[in-house]
Amino acid sequence: MAADLKTLLETDEDVRRLFEGRPMQYRKSRSLPDLTWQAQSTCARINRIFFDEPDEAQRLFRELVPGAGEGVEFRPPINLDYGIGLSIGERTFINKDFLIVGGGYIEIGHDCLIGPRCTICTPNHALDAEARLDGWEHTIPVRIGSNVWLGANVTICPGASIGDNSIIGAGSVVVGDIPADSIAVGNPCRVIRALPDADPAFAEVEPE
Template structure:
């Protein structure tokens, strides 16, 4: 069975980003982004996300200023909140658990480009998924890089760049982000 470029993309393999099917899906996402970002009614915006994202909880909220590649590769849990100016580049899945709070100007970035210049010039790219657990708070300006998994009850300080995965109950900060505090939390 031949894999489509989309299949390769979602599997984290090298794929041709100029593929016609992918281009059309990105164009459709741009139309949805324009409508979402122009919508002032927060209930309508939430409904738009529920119809667009791969999966969502019932209670989700996102401010305007949102950018993504496709949208349907984004999965958010219950009680999801994202402030202004989010960039979720979803060439691979982005999965966010319940009770997530995302401050303004955050970036969740799944795409990667080959180190080999010939592959890069040819338009090939690949990605790695991002997984974020329950009860996570990303403060303003956080960047999560491809392949990162964050456990439950993680807090990431403003302006941090998360380059590797971390487990549960930690506070991260810095560039690259590192653990600055362990949290002793009861189960929520």
């Protein structure tokens, strides 16, 4: 049975710290490693049975990610540290090798296209060596708007935000805020121009 975020927030101090972005020690926690073990185990099962038992794979995915909207599609393999705290809008498509590292809140809007081998990271480890060695870290939420297209191998770093309709070029590393209606590329990812009003490659396509 998938963990219920509301209940965990009420009963587990480590989970509360994780999703509030407060300092916590994952490696010394009694509950967080178990939650990631369960999520990763479910992902492994989904990946194994996806093509042979698609209905069961979809059921497991919905149980793992209760915040997934109607019409969300994905292709294996997927690998999530937590399913709780993740929301995915309706009709979003997630291509293969999707990876989410760490907990904290992640919002993905509706009608997004997530290319292969994309990664979303929410945790920041301590900057000073002693605190980092002691396992201190904290999460920063990530927000991806609606109708966003992430090219292959895009990495979204803690605290990043991408506005509606924007396109992130393949291999980019998003470390800050990308405004809506933009095309952005690079490491670190920067806006190179606004979206065009129309794409000439599709000039002959009749609107539905």
